[in-house]
Structure formats: C-alpha cells, structure tokens
Amino acid sequence: xxxxxxxxxxxxxxxxxxxxxxxxxxxxxxxxxxxxxxxxxxxxxxxxxxxxxxxxxxxxxxxxxxxxxxxxxxxxxxxxxxxxxxxxxxxxxxxxxxxxxxxxxxxxxxxxxxxxxxxxxxxxxxxxxxxxxxxxxxxxxxxxxxxxxxxxxxxxxxxxxxxxxxxxxxxxxxxxxxxxxxxxxxxxxxxxxxxxxxxxxxxxxxxxxxxxxxxxxxxxxxxxxxxxxxxxxxxxxxxxxxxxxxxxxxxxxxxxxxxxxxxxxxxxxxxxxxxxxxxxxxxxxxxxxxxxxxxxxx
Amino acid sequence: xxxxxxxxxxxxxxxxxxxxxxxxxxxxxxxxxxxxxxxxxxxxxxxxxxxxxxxxxxxxxxxxxxxxxxxxxxxxxxxxxxxxxxxxxxxxxxxxxxxxxxxxxxxxxxxxxxxxxxxxxxxxxxxxxxxxxxxxxxxxxxxxxxxxxxxxxxxxxxxxxxxxxxxxxxxxxxxxxxxxxxxxxxxxxxxxxxxxxxxxxxxxxxxxxxxxxxxxxxxxxxxxxxxxxxxxxxxxxxxxxxxxxxxxxxxxxxxxxxxxxxxxxxxxxxxxxxxxxxxxxxxxxxxxxxxxxxxxxxxxxxxxxxxxxxxxxxxxxxxxxxxxxxxxxxxxxxxxxxxxxxxxxxxxxxxxxxxxxxxxxx
Numbered sequence: 001x002x003x004x005x006x007x008x009x010x011x012x013x014x015x016x017x018x019x020x021x022x023x024x025x026x027x028x029x030x031x032x033x034x035x036x037x038x039x040x041x042x043x044x045x046x047x048x049x050x051x052x053x054x055x056x057x058x059x060x061x062x063x064x065x066x067x068x069x070x071x072x073x074x075x076x077x078x079x080x081x082x083x084x085x086x087x088x089x090x091x092x093x094x095x096x097x098x099x100x101x102x103x104x105x106x107x108x109x110x111x112x113x114x115x116x117x118x119x120x121x122x123x124x125x126x127x128x129x130x131x132x133x134x135x136x137x138x139x140x141x142x143x144x145x146x147x148x149x150x151x152x153x154x155x156x157x158x159x160x161x162x163x164x165x166x167x168x169x170x171x172x173x174x175x176x177x178x179x180x181x182x183x184x185x186x187x188x189x190x191x192x193x194x195x196x197x198x199x200x201x202x203x204x205x206x207x208x209x210x211x212x213x214x215x216x217x218x219x220x221x222x223x224x225x226x227x228x229x230x231x232x233x234x235x236x237x238x239x240x241x242x243x244x245x246x247x248x249x250x251x252x253x254x255x256x257x258x259x260x261x262x263x264x265x266x267x268x269x270x271x272x273x274x275x276x277x278x279x280x281x282x283x284x285x286x287x288x289x290x291x292x293x294x295x296x297x298x
Numbered sequence: 299x300x301x302x303x304x305x306x307x308x309x310x311x312x313x314x315x316x317x318x319x320x321x322x323x324x325x326x327x328x329x330x331x332x333x334x335x336x337x338x339x340x341x342x343x344x345x346x347x348x349x350x351x352x353x354x355x356x357x358x359x360x361x362x363x364x365x366x367x368x369x370x371x372x373x374x375x376x377x378x379x380x381x382x383x384x385x386x387x388x389x390x391x392x393x394x395x396x397x398x399x400x401x402x403x404x405x406x407x408x409x410x411x412x413x414x415x416x417x418x419x420x421x422x423x424x425x426x427x428x429x430x431x432x433x434x435x436x437x438x439x440x441x442x443x444x445x446x447x448x449x450x451x452x453x454x455x456x457x458x459x460x461x462x463x464x465x466x467x468x469x470x471x472x473x474x475x476x477x478x479x480x481x482x483x484x485x486x487x488x489x490x491x492x493x494x495x496x497x498x499x500x501x502x503x504x505x506x507x508x509x510x511x512x513x514x515x516x517x518x519x520x521x522x523x524x525x526x527x528x529x530x531x532x533x534x535x536x537x538x539x540x541x542x543x544x545x546x547x548x549x550x551x552x553x554x555x556x557x558x559x560x561x562x563x564x565x566x567x568x569x570x571x572x573x574x575x576x577x578x579x580x581x582x583x584x585x586x587x588x589x590x591x592x593x594x595x596x597x598x599x600x601x602x603x604x605x606x607x608x609x610x611x612x613x614x615x616x617x618x619x620x621x622x623x624x625x626x627x628x629x630x631x632x633x634x635x636x637x638x639x640x641x642x643x644x645x646x647x648x649x650x651x652x653x654x655x656x657x658x659x660x
Contacts, residue, residue, distance in 0.1 A: 195384035198351055203398035203445070204372045213397075217388040 049271035058267055066272035076255070080277065083252040084284060086166060087235030090173040094230045095223060097174070098181035102222075103215070106189045107197070117186065120179045128176065132243050135172040139163045139244065164246040172244050173234045180233065181226035188222025189215075216296045224289045231288075235281050252277050300363040302327040302453055302485035303348060308357030310343055310509075317343040318354070319509040325453075325487060330479050332488045332496035335506035336532075341489045342457060344506070348487065349378045349455050362452055375452040379459045383442035385430040391417075391441050392426035398449040416444035419478065436467045443475075447482070454479075456488045460495070472498050493533050497521070505529050523566060527654050530578040537584070537624045539577040543569055543653070550648045553577055557619040559598040563651035576654045581613060583650035584626035586642045588635070598644045600624065602636055612636075616644055 050062050070076050105113040123131070138144045139162045146158040161167055192215065200214045216223065238253030245251075252273065259270025303325040310318040318340045325331045333341040346352045348359055350371035359367050366374050377398075385394050393400075395416050399409045417423050420440035425433070433441065439459050446454060456475075460468045476499045479486045490496050496503045497517045504514040505528075512532075513525045524530035531538060541553035544560065551565040555577070563577050589599065600618035612633035615623045624644055628636075636642070 191387070193382075193384060195380045195382065196386065198371070199378070199380065199384045199442075199445075200386075200397075202349060202351075202371045202376075202378050203449070204401045205397075206370075206372055209401070214386060218386070220388070 045271045046275060048268055049275055051268040053266050053268060066269045067276070069269065070272060070276055076252075076273070079250060079255055080252050080280065082248075082250075083235050083277070084280065086169060086173075086249075086251060087231045087281070088284070088288075090170050090177065090234035091227050091231035093170065094174045094177050094181050095185070095227050098178055098185050098226055099216075099219070099223065101178075101182055102186040102189050102219070105186055106192070107194065113186075117182075120182050124179045129239065131176055132172055132240055135168070135175055136163065136244055139168050139171065163244060164249075166245070166249050168244040168246075169241050169249045169251075172240050173230075173237060176240070177230040177233055180229040184225035184229070185219055185222040188219045188225075192218045212296055216292075220293065220296065223292065227288065227292070228285050231285060232281055235277070299327055301325060301360075302329065302362060303487065304358075304360040304363075305344070305348065306358040306360070308344070308347060308354045308359065310340075310347060310352060311355045316509055318347070321357070321509070321511055323504055323511060323514060325485060327485055328483045330476065330486045330488065330499055330501045332490055332500040332503045333506055334490055334493060334496040334503050334532075336491060339506040340509040341491075341506045345378075345455050345457055345487060345489045348453070349376055350374050376455055377446035377449065377451040377453075378455040378457060379439070379442045379446045381458045381461055383430075383438040385433075385438055385441055385445070387430055389430070390426065391422070391428045391430060391433070394430060394441055395426075395445045395448050397445060402449065412448060413444075416448050419447065419482075420444045421474075435463050436471060439463065439471070443478075447484075451484070453485045453487060456486060458489055458491070461490070461492070468495070469498075475499060497533075505532060507532070523652065524578065524654065527576050527578070527656070530576075530652070530654060535581050535625060535627075536578050537581070539579070539618075539622060539624070540656075541575055541577045541653070543571050543573050543575060545571060551653050553653065555598075555618070556622060557598070559618070561598055561646075561651075562648035563646075563653045564649045565653040567653075567655060569653065569655060574656050576656055577651060578654055579624070579646055579651040581625040581627035583646045584624060585645050586614060586616065586626050586628065586632075586636065587645070589641045589643055598624075599641060600644055602638050602640045602642060605633065605636055605638060616642060618644060 048058075049066055050064070051058055051060050052063050052065055053059070101116070105116050109116070136143070140146070141158045141160070141163060143163065145162060146155070149155045150158070196214055196218065197210065200210050205213060235251070236253050238251060238257045241249040241251045241254055256270050256273045256277070258264065259266045259273065301324045303323070305321055305323040308318055308321045309316070321340070321344060323331075323344075333344060335341045343352060347354050348361075350366070350369055350373075354367065357367075358365060361375055371378075385391075386397070389397070392413050395413045396409045399412055404412070413426065414423075417426055420443055422437060422440055422444070425437070425441075430438065430441065439462075443459070460471050460475075463471065472495055475486075488496075488499065497520075500517055502514060502516055503520050505512045505520060507528050513520060513529045515523075515525075520529060520533055524533065527538060530536050539555050541555045541561075543551050543565075544554050545552040546565060546568065549564055549566070550562055551569070553561050553563060553575070555561060561577070563579070569575055586602075598618055600616040603615040603617050603623065604613075606613040608627075611627050611629060614626045614628060614633065614636055616626065618624050626644070
C-alpha cells in the first residue's frame, strides 16, 4: 500500500465523528504512554530549571536566575553557537548523502535496495560507543586512514587534524547518524515512481531542475525528518566530542552533562541549559524546514 | 506532406530477449494511430522508443522528418501520458499543467492563459487550484493529458491511459479523446491491449505480435480483411476453419473442410488449387437454419453445442466436426427454437468469409 492511499483513508476517517471518537479511544494508550514517559519528566525538568542550588542542596523556589546566567554568559553562548554550527554542518553533510543513497537504492539498484537497507540497519545494531571507537581506529594518528595515506606516499607524517578535532566530530557524527537519515528519506521516496521522473524528463526537466522540482519536494517529509534527526541528535551529542573531539570541540551537551554529575553539579542550571538548547534547536529545525520548502517550492 | 513519425527498421533487445524485431511504421500528420497487442508484444517498448525513454538496438526514428534516434526525451517534440497519471502531488492541478511552460520560461500571464485553455480542453474548468490527491481517476488522467498537451507537442503518446478506469468512464473518455484529437489536429499514438478501444478511436491500427507489426491498416480493413490468422483471431470473434482450396474464380474460392463439406469464401490472394489455408468467418455473418431433407450432400451441417444469451443478440456454437466449432451471432427472433443438440445447417455469404494463407506472417 502506498502512503497516498493511507492518506485518503485518514481523510475519510475524519469525516465521521463516531469514527473519530473511536480513533481517539484507540489512540489513548499511546497518548497515555507519551504523557507518562515524556510529558511528566519534561515538566519536572522544566520546574527544576526554575529552582537553584545553595551549597550542595537544591532549593525549590521560582527564580529566573539560571536563565539569566545563561543569557549573560559569553561562554555558554559561544558553545551553544558552536554546537548549532557543528549540528547544522553534520546534518548538511548527512542529509545529501542519505538522499543520494536513497535515490540509488530506489531507482538505480532497486533489486539491491533490500540488501543495502539491511546493511544500514545492521550498523544501527552495532551500538553507539562501539561505532565511535571504530571511527577512532580509522581517524587516529596511527589509524587506518593515516596509515593508508602514508603507505600510498600521499603524506610524510600522520595528519594531526584527523582526530581530536571538529573534523573528527563531524565525520563521526555523520557516520553514526547516516542510517537515521536514510530510513525516513528512503521510505518517503517510495511515493516517487519512475513514471514521475520520466514524465518530468519528458516535459523538459532534467538533472538539478528535476531534483529540485520533483525529487526533493516529493521526498520532503522524509528529508525533514532525516534533517531533524541528524541535527537534533548531533547537536545533543556529548559522547562523540569527548571521545574524538579536541579542545575546540566541546559541545553544549558536554556542558549540560557536567551539570548533572561530578562535583560541580548544578541540576537546575543543567535543566535550564537543556531547555534553552531545546528551544534554540527546535526554532532552527522549524526555520530550516521552512526554508527547504521555500527553496524547493515549485 | 512529411510524416509525423517514421519508425524505420527498429529493433530492440534486452539482453537475449528480443522486444522488437524490425518494426516499420509511418504515421501521418494529424493521424490517430493505435498500437494494439497483447502484453509482451512490444507495443509499449515501441512507444517508449518514440518517446526517447529507450534507445533502439538498431533502426531509426524520425519525427517530422528529423532523425531523433539519438535525442533524449526532453528535446523531442513528443509528450507522453502514462496509465496512471503520475501527477506531481506537491503541485496544484494548475501547476502540474503549467510545469513544462514554466520550465520553458513562458511569461506568467501566458502560462495562465494556456493552462486555462488546457483546462477547458479537458473539461476541467475551475479545477485549477485543486490538489491532485482530491481528483477522481478520470480527472487525474484528464489533467495528465492537459499537462502533456500544454506545450503543444507535435506528437502525443498515450500508454494505456484509460486502462485503470472503469468501463463506463473509459467509453466516455474514448469518444472525448477522439474528439479532442480531431479538434487539435495533432498526431496521437495510442497504446492499448483493448481491441474495442482501438477500433473506436483509431484512424489506423497497428496490430502487434511477437515484436512485429502484424498488420497496419484502418479498423475496417483490420476487421474485414485481416492479413493473417493471428490478426483475424485477435480482432473480434471469429471462427477459424482449416481448409483446402478445390476451385477458385472471380475472387471466390470453393473450399473443402475437414468434415468433407464444400463451402465458399472470398480470396484476396490467388492461392493455387490444392493449397492448405484457413477460413475465417465472423459470427455475425453466419446463418443457421433448420435441417431440411433437400439439402445438397456437400452442405455444411452440425449439432448445436452452446446457446449463450447476450442481451441484444444470442451466440450459438455449432459443432460441424468433432473438433471444429463455428460461432454464429443471431438476433433474438433468429435464435428461436435453437437449443443444444438440435441439428442445423450452417451457411454464410461467400463474400462475408475470408480465406487466409496458412503461413501468412503473423
């Protein structure tokens, strides 16, 4: 079944009030789950962000001091901006790769698509930390890449910036997040048939024009989801920068994590930071997806 | 006048599979031509070669006298409509139809004007701002048609554009499409597996079989004078009876069939006496009459097998030989008293039956 027919089914659903009521009843377990396991923790974190720390104790009151501190701190702002920059760069690299891969799977090697999809999924099974360490062995000073380049004679001594740098963070994040971008983009490409591409070509469109006016708009739901996944997860990551990043790769996730552990812990400040990051990141996702739609609007 | 489309000795193989085997086809300007055949006969491949989606393994395609064999689809003066409209779901009806015009950088006002003209042409005035997902199957195909016609192609190619529609709608759209083609004075090449559709709409029909054009002629000629057993069998209903020529004069041949009976049929090609051939007779030409004692010995007789009531007519099969059935299509009053097992004599006017050479190329 295509998404199109499902869509029509949904619309017909809405016409009948009784059907809608039944749908609400059937959805209620999911809603309940969502409220308990997402809504409640988020709300308690929000409340926490207005408390403050005295000595080693958390004091329950209502103060905007945490937010004031964040707003007035140049350090937090710089780290936040860098986080957003790295996240955007990661998404901007990952999404086009995922789009290209999805296109190849859908239209160039359709009979191998299932196999490629399995490979993509297997990489998800192999665990987050394992994959980061795998990248360390590739990018390290005596790693695969440097050794190979040296063996080929392309370089005399190991490239320093391959590891413990922003470059390493972006490469690793791209590698980690690619499957999460491929899955939604590939599935939204199922709506595009060869007929659409041939018709567009027949009417005079080609290459980039075809990509811009037909492929991207028709895969847009998947692209949006893929972009949101990669950007949100990249911007929220703190393990990757601490394992392959350098001194200039500290991301806001590291700062937030530090507020919840160790000696300098400050849960209310961490909570406030988390909400600031969430707001900023959500705003960016909204703006960017809107921009993508604008640029690709026919 | 330069032909609209010339397909010259075109062949196409996909690996070891031969999809087209030396096809020649010349389509005149303003002509409505159908490519008719069962699935796998190569009709869609031929259409896709004319459109430029496939390149032929050998041969040449000319459009309006120009060799376009090496040209990609977007530079050819052809546009195509598929079986399922393939409208762009993210564009309104208006944007779909105007797609090729905007691409050609027409000014906005001219695009709007042309799109309105196209909407009127396919009788969808006022549907411009609709979302393609909210259209019925017939409307989708009309929009697809309007979109293909918007930039005024010399040749419109249609790949079974109505086969996904239900019968009533299909019949209505057949007439509309025919009228539209006459009004536009454009060349249409229409692929279909539905012989009625081809007969209703076409100026000429190319009946295809096994990657070849079996016959290319007007609907009347295809029906009345099929050039081969295949065409005769494929178009309409017919009874095919193996026979041997015993005499011939003035285009009429006397034939002996397996039961020993002697019958007559018209013979376009002069086949020699003694030659084996196939006799083709349409059900509507066959007359049945009750047995009388005065029939000549060589008359054709048989037992009625089945009587099928079809509404306007009744179809009756008669076994003229243990393994040979002749079908007759009778009006209601002619079928009175006919029931399985009844012995009847079978006859037809010689000019209504046709002798076809047995080994005629199919």
